[in-house]
Amino acid sequence: xxxxxxxxxxYQDEAHPLFQGINLTFxxxxxxxxxxxxxxGKTTFLSLxxxxxxxxxxxxxxxxxxxxxxxLTNYRRHDVAIVFQAYNLFTYxxxxxxxxxxxxxxxxxxxxxxxxxKQILNDLGIGDNLVDRNVQQLSGGQQQRVAIARTMCCxxxxxxxxxxxxxxxxxxxxAVIAQFQRIAxxxxxxxxxxxxxxxxxxxxxxxxxxxxxxxxxLT
Amino acid sequence: xxxxxxxxxxxxxxxxxxxLLILVSSAILMFVLAGLLIRSAAVKATETxxxxxxxxxxLSANRQAAFKKMRQNSSRSSSKTSRPKLTLTPVKxxxxxxxxxxxxxxxxxxxxxxxANAKSYDTVSTTSGMGGxxxxxxxxxxxxxxxxxxxxxxxxxxxxxxxxxxxxxxxKGRGITANDKNTNNVVIEKELASQNNLTxxxxxxxxxxxxxKATVTIKVVGIYTASSTSSASAGPMSTDxxxxxxxxxxxxxxxxxxxxxxxxxxVTFNVTNPAKVSTTKKAGNQLISSQYSLSTDDASxxxxxxxxxxxxxxxxxxxxxxxIAGTVILALIVILMIRERRFEIGVLLSxxxxxxxxxxxxxxxxxxxxxxxxxxxxxxxxxxxNQLGSQLVSQSTTTQTTTNAxxxxxxGQPGGTKGSGPGNRQAASTKAKDLNLEIAxxxxxxxxxxxxxxxxxFLSIMxxxxxxxxxxxxxxxxx
Ligand SMILES: Nc1ncnc2c1ncn2[C@@H]1O[C@H](COP(=O)(O)OP(=O)(O)OP(=O)(O)O)[C@@H](O)[C@H]1O
Ligand SMILES: [Mg+2]
Numbered sequence: 001x002x003x004x005x006x007x008x009x010x011y012q013d014e015a016h017p018l019f020q021g022i023n024l025t026f027x028x029x030x031x032x033x034x035x036x037x038x039x040x041g042k043t044t045f046l047s048l049x050x051x052x053x054x055x056x057x058x059x060x061x062x063x064x065x066x067x068x069x070x071x072l073t074n075y076r077r078h079d080v081a082i083v084f085q086a087y088n089l090f091t092y093x094x095x096x097x098x099x100x101x102x103x104x105x106x107x108x109x110x111x112x113x114x115x116x117x118k119q120i121l122n123d124l125g126i127g128d129n130l131v132d133r134n135v136q137q138l139s140g141g142q143q144q145r146v147a148i149a150r151t152m153c154c155x156x157x158x159x160x161x162x163x164x165x166x167x168x169x170x171x172x173x174x175a176v177i178a179q180f181q182r183i184a185x186x187x188x189x190x191x192x193x194x195x196x197x198x199x200x201x202x203x204x205x206x207x208x209x210x211x212x213x214x215x216x217x218l219t
Numbered sequence: 220x221x222x223x224x225x226x227x228x229x230x231x232x233x234x235x236x237x238x239l240l241i242l243v244s245s246a247i248l249m250f251v252l253a254g255l256l257i258r259s260a261a262v263k264a265t266e267t268x269x270x271x272x273x274x275x276x277x278l279s280a281n282r283q284a285a286f287k288k289m290r291q292n293s294s295r296s297s298s299k300t301s302r303p304k305l306t307l308t309p310v311k312x313x314x315x316x317x318x319x320x321x322x323x324x325x326x327x328x329x330x331x332x333x334x335a336n337a338k339s340y341d342t343v344s345t346t347s348g349m350g351g352x353x354x355x356x357x358x359x360x361x362x363x364x365x366x367x368x369x370x371x372x373x374x375x376x377x378x379x380x381x382x383x384x385x386x387x388x389x390x391k392g393r394g395i396t397a398n399d400k401n402t403n404n405v406v407i408e409k410e411l412a413s414q415n416n417l418t419x420x421x422x423x424x425x426x427x428x429x430x431x432k433a434t435v436t437i438k439v440v441g442i443y444t445a446s447s448t449s450s451a452s453a454g455p456m457s458t459d460x461x462x463x464x465x466x467x468x469x470x471x472x473x474x475x476x477x478x479x480x481x482x483x484x485x486v487t488f489n490v491t492n493p494a495k496v497s498t499t500k501k502a503g504n505q506l507i508s509s510q511y512s513l514s515t516d517d518a519s520x521x522x523x524x525x526x527x528x529x530x531x532x533x534x535x536x537x538x539x540x541x542x543i544a545g546t547v548i549l550a551l552i553v554i555l556m557i558r559e560r561r562f563e564i565g566v567l568l569s570x571x572x573x574x575x576x577x578x579x580x581x582x583x584x585x586x587x588x589x590x591x592x593x594x595x596x597x598x599x600x601x602x603x604x605n606q607l608g609s610q611l612v613s614q615s616t617t618t619q620t621t622t623n624a625x626x627x628x629x630x631g632q633p634g635g636t637k638g639s640g641p642g643n644r645q646a647a648s649t650k651a652k653d654l655n656l657e658i659a660x661x662x663x664x665x666x667x668x669x670x671x672x673x674x675x676x677f678l679s680i681m682x683x684x685x686x687x688x689x690x691x692x693x694x695x696x697x698x
Binding site for chain 1: 221224225228229232233562563565566567568569570571572573691692693696697
């Protein structure tokens with residue numbers, strides 16, 4: 001699905017890259033956890049996969065096409081969905097409108113389908129009483145579930161999440177990770193999660209650690 | 220069109236912020252509209268001034284030509300001891316009729332003045348004691364022997380500046396009209412009337428000062444009052460202004476003598492379009508011989524035009540200054556708004572939204588705000604415009620009237636039409652004082668306001684759009 005070839009990235013100093021010569025493959029239908037100490041470059045790596053930035057060296061391929069070939073905006077619109085630690089949602093909208101907006105922008109198959117969006121929200125525990133409420137009236141865990149629902153209602157094959165459970169309690173964390181697992185296994189998508197928490201990583205199909213500018217496969 | 224829906228949701232949900240934006244935009248647009256209204260009112264006022272302030276053209280004897288002829292005569296006949304005589308040819312009414320037919324002429328007023336001596340009544344005497352023997356105000360050499368009663372022969376009193384500008388007013392009966400031609404009807408001053416117990420319908424008699432000194436019976440059809448300003452400008456040599464009797468010019472001609480039939484001292488034409496007065500003068504000059512001359516007076520029109528040009532120019536500056544300042548203010552607000560909403564923009568970009576559509580969303584939001592603001596400004600702009608407009612007019616007219624006093628017919632026609640009624644000079648300043656800007660919101664003004672509103676919105680968004688174009692979702696969302 002996603003092929004990383006000789007990937008390298010640095011901010012200012014080319015002599016001291018964050019990582020260099022990375023070769024990895026991420027398959028669809030699988031979930032991946034990326035662990036690592038703070039400041040090693042996990043988020044930076046994820047931003048490259050998410051098409052938010054261009055690699056300094058090497059290439060990322062989706063199927064047979066390099067991202068720069070596809071175009072980053074196009075790639076973000078059609079192929080990848082992102083969940084951040086916070087600020088994921090449009091604060092002036094309801095969960096329903098957040099999903100409808102995302103589907104419209106990404107030209108998703110189910111764009112405009114309220115029943116479909118509602119089903120996904122319900123599945124993630126956002127009940128009918130919350131569906132049309134302003135998202136600012138939802139708890140952090142509920143908001144994060146809406147963000148995950150948004151990645152599910154769009155057609156993106158790659159789902160990336162940067163510490164999606166960073167602000168959540170234990171119960172919510174479990175529920176969210178379980179959802180990601182379902183997305184990978186039931187919707188046959190490729191899920192890549194950056195996390196600090198070994199418990200979270202343990203639930204994923206594969207684990208990588210970013211250390212000394214290299215990715216090491218743990219499981 | 221998803222950005223349109225987003226714009227609407229944003230404006231609707233964040234009502235407080237939308238309201239603030241509407242208030243700021245309304246304030247800006249209100250000043251723009253005030254400027255626009257004052258400008259269009261000034262243009263309209265100039266238009267009206269053409270009709271109301273008007274301009275006149277006067278046909279009278281050519282004094283310069285007459286002087287030249289007199290000098291030629293005196294040098295040729297220098298042996299003779301007699302003083303050279305200045306002969307002014309009275310204006311022929313047939314010439315006046317021809318000029319009156321020119322396209323730009325609205326009305327014409329024949330003026331023929333003379334004097335006679337009171338017979339059945341007593342004249343009003345001035346406190347300075349100059350009463351009985353004032354100089355003949357006609358300026359006509361042929362009627363040099365002067366009486367104690369000034370006869371101002373006119374076509375109609377309403378056509379004289381003295382009456383039209385309000386220095387004299389009919390208080391009883393009626394004024395002289397064109398229908399009084401060939402009658403002995405007169406209008407007398409209130410003081411003269413009360414002193415002699417005369418009222419409308421009474422008759423009185425006076426005596427000619429020349430020829431057979433015959434008695435003429437005249438009939439009072441109206442009584443007028445003269446304000447003190449008109450007497451001040453009547454000159455030191457005249458009799459008390461209360462002794463001025465208005466009559467048809469035919470009566471004045473009869474008193475002057477039979478050879479004056481069909482003539483006048485001068486004929487004053489009111490022109491329809493003061494802007495074209497010089498063209499009309501040219502056309503008029505083709506119709507008359509060099510014995511006569513046409514002089515024009517459009518001072519009051521010029522003064523109105525100049526003061527309105529001042530106002531319009533100032534209003535124009537207001538419009539542009541406010542528009543520019545408004546654009547800058549709105550741009551700053553939008554820039555701040557973009558900073559505040561960088562997460563939202565970041566999420567939109569991460570979803571793959573095109574940047575121009577995000578700009579379009581902000582533009583649509585501001586457009587919704589501005590449409591409401593235009594409506595509010597449309598309602599309030601009239602008020603602001605009225606306040607500002609009256610301030611401006613009072614300022615510009617005071618400066619105008621002072622320049623007016625000196626711009627009075629330079630050089631030409633020195634006193635040639637003294638008899639044609641005093642007050643031409645005051646006409647300009649009186650008119651300017653009466654000037655008022657009529658502030659009214661027309662569809663054109665609103666359309667122009669809409670144009671400015673759109674332009675301000677568009678420009679401010681364009682200025683602020685750099686913030687959206689440069690925004691990097693990675694930096695916003697991953698920190
Ligand atoms: N825009 C930037 N300019 C320069 N240096 C940066 C920039 N963003 C990140 N860095 C640096 O790059 C390194 C990697 O940052 P990154 O955010 O990818 O780490 P991380 O592994 O996600 O850390 P954490 O676990 O704390 O989130 C850090 O040392 C950071 O200071
Ligand atoms: Mg990070």
